[in-house]
Amino acid sequence: MVVGESKRIVSDNQVYFVSPPFRQYSRPSRGVQRLSGYFPRGMGKASDTTSGAISKRRARFLLCSIVLISLFAVQPFTSVHGQPRQEMMRGRGQTCPIVQQGLIILVEFPDVPHTIDKRYAQKRFFKELNEYVQEMSCGKVCIQGDVTDKWYRMPHPVAEYRISSRNLEVDKSRLTKLILDALAEVDKDVNLSKYSFVAIFMGARLKDYGMIGLCGYPGMLGWSTQDILKTKSGQVVRGGVAIFSYQAHLGTLFHDTAHILGGVKEGKRMVPCLYDHDLQAKPGSMRETFVDAIINMGFWDPMSCHYYKWEMPPPGISSWTKMRLGWLDPSKVRVIKAGERGEVLLGPLGDPKAETLATKIPVTESTYYLIENRQAIGFDRNLPGNGVLIMHADDSVAECRHGKSPVKLVNANSSVPHLEGAAFDIGKNTSYVDLRHNVKIDLIDKLGNSYKIQIGPYQ
Numbered sequence: 001m002v003v004g005e006s007k008r009i010v011s012d013n014q015v016y017f018v019s020p021p022f023r024q025y026s027r028p029s030r031g032v033q034r035l036s037g038y039f040p041r042g043m044g045k046a047s048d049t050t051s052g053a054i055s056k057r058r059a060r061f062l063l064c065s066i067v068l069i070s071l072f073a074v075q076p077f078t079s080v081h082g083q084p085r086q087e088m089m090r091g092r093g094q095t096c097p098i099v100q101q102g103l104i105i106l107v108e109f110p111d112v113p114h115t116i117d118k119r120y121a122q123k124r125f126f127k128e129l130n131e132y133v134q135e136m137s138c139g140k141v142c143i144q145g146d147v148t149d150k151w152y153r154m155p156h157p158v159a160e161y162r163i164s165s166r167n168l169e170v171d172k173s174r175l176t177k178l179i180l181d182a183l184a185e186v187d188k189d190v191n192l193s194k195y196s197f198v199a200i201f202m203g204a205r206l207k208d209y210g211m212i213g214l215c216g217y218p219g220m221l222g223w224s225t226q227d228i229l230k231t232k233s234g235q236v237v238r239g240g241v242a243i244f245s246y247q248a249h250l251g252t253l254f255h256d257t258a259h260i261l262g263g264v265k266e267g268k269r270m271v272p273c274l275y276d277h278d279l280q281a282k283p284g285s286m287r288e289t290f291v292d293a294i295i296n297m298g299f300w301d302p303m304s305c306h307y308y309k310w311e312m313p314p315p316g317i318s319s320w321t322k323m324r325l326g327w328l329d330p331s332k333v334r335v336i337k338a339g340e341r342g343e344v345l346l347g348p349l350g351d352p353k354a355e356t357l358a359t360k361i362p363v364t365e366s367t368y369y370l371i372e373n374r375q376a377i378g379f380d381r382n383l384p385g386n387g388v389l390i391m392h393a394d395d396s397v398a399e400c401r402h403g404k405s406p407v408k409l410v411n412a413n414s415s416v417p418h419l420e421g422a423a424f425d426i427g428k429n430t431s432y433v434d435l436r437h438n439v440k441i442d443l444i445d446k447l448g449n450s451y452k453i454q455i456g457p458y459q
């Protein structure tokens with residue numbers, strides 16, 4: 001049912017019932033949590049960016065677009081051999097069932113001074129990232145590990161490793177050189193078999209290195225399992241390798257680590273970037289590039305954009321990304337077949353105690369709808385809005401290329417740019433119809449933070 005007078009919009013076999021008047025999205029007022037733990041050192045000021053004097057909003061777009069980095073090239077490389085992507089371990093008093101052990105290699109360049117110490121790296125990965133991963137996985141996964149005792153100085157100036165901030169312009173040989181030089185330095189000091197992934201943490205800024213964070217494997221250097229990334233002594237790097245400037249936002253740390261945590265299955269990254277690579281590579285201003293690139297999930301998942309606002313922690317991840325990571329309990333997902341009727345009380349995705357956290361409507365062999373409820377709970381306090389998200393997923397699509405994506409938001413209000421108004425809500429946008437597949441989704445009521453949702457055939 002449509003609440004109030006409704007307007008019917010038909011597009012691409014899909015009908016949106018919208019209750020007018022359209023309301024320009026306004027950000028819900030809420031106190032910005034200035035939790036110091038989430039703010040990367042020295043990146044709160046525009047002077048740390050390449051332009052030196054840009055507005056906060058422009059800085060957000062600039063940095064997001066630079067940061068949209070976890071990359072997709074499929075060129076063969078000395079990539080990491082596929083390893084069991086998760087380990088069942090109990091360690092250091094933690095009780096979470098899956099512990100991802102990271103080796104954080106501190107890397108500095110002979111010509112780049114810095115004052116970052118080991119404790120800062122420990123805090124970034126084993127406190128901030130760990131807390132985020134624990135919340136996203138409902139306590140299933142922890143990030144633990146070690147930071148190298150010393151900074152390993154690269155044999156060459158940073159200019160020899162520096163890469164473009166644009167994905168398609170990155171010199172992959174330079175990336176390879178950085179990874180291999182870092183591994184050569186630590187080879188004699190560490191036992192890599194203890195670790196499920198490696199992160200290179202640079203004592204360098206965005207403007208020194210060119211990128212603020214990226215995933216080498218599975219990412220920029222491909223995800224073939226045919227080759228093995230080894231040190232000179234033959235130690236095998238397991239899981240993958242990510243690279244970060246010390247300025248990287250928590251959302252960036254997560255985004256590029258998530259590529260590794262998701263791993264590779266049947267030749268596909270399980271957790272791909274959700275921004276459009278081709279649009280991100282288009283010429284134009286950083287802002288235009290950025291706006292063009294987040295056509296699939298907007299700010300609603302750090303796999304699309306690492307954060308909504310630089311000065312805030314990242315929002316939570318979508319149920320789609322949670323499912324790809326194996327972090328959403330299947331018992332919390334209600335499945336209703338296309339054409340069938342059902343009613344669901346959908347709890348907030350950020351509330352692990354809710355009985356139902358997502359609703360899946362299989363449509364074809366590879367496609368389905370996924371419905372989730374995003375409320376200002378936990379890291380979802382940092383979203384651009386609240387409400388019910390309807391996603392269309394297609395498992396036959398591996399990566400976000402040429403406008404296609406394995407998951408895309410249905411945009412409840414396209415008058416609001418950048419998918420910030422994508423959420424459906426009572427009193428605003430309450431109904432969605434897919435005529436072709438005979439699927440109708442209606443928001444009936446909001447009870448506390450939960451939504452009563454009816455799903456059924458259109459006809």
Ligand SMILES: [Zn+2]
Binds near residue numbers: 215
């Ligand atoms: Zn990525």
